[in-house]
Amino acid sequence: MNIQKLMKEAQKAQRKAAEVQERLGQMTVVGSAGGGLVEVTSNGHGQIQAVKLKPEALDKDDLEALEDLLLVAIQDAQKKAHDLSEKEMSRELGGIGSMLGNMF
Structure with a gap:
């Protein structure tokens, strides 16, 4: 493969990766x-956008339980965002997409 063709392929992959990153900013996971x-709620980059609490989650005598629930929910949203990112990158770029997805 000649170097010019390789460079064009790399530029194409870079453009697709940028497009996926832009879309991920618009996607949400819960x-x-x-x-x-x-x-x-988080966007596809794992940035937290909203937190919702049901009244039953509030117990002033057990704030530690609420803190634990918040931590678990945040971790769940971030994992889902990471999985979404890998899926989208892989779908657009094939095997190289997973490697690029891990970079963002």
């Missing part, structure tokens, strides 16, 4: 904990 007592 992580939850406690059977839906706590929900955390």
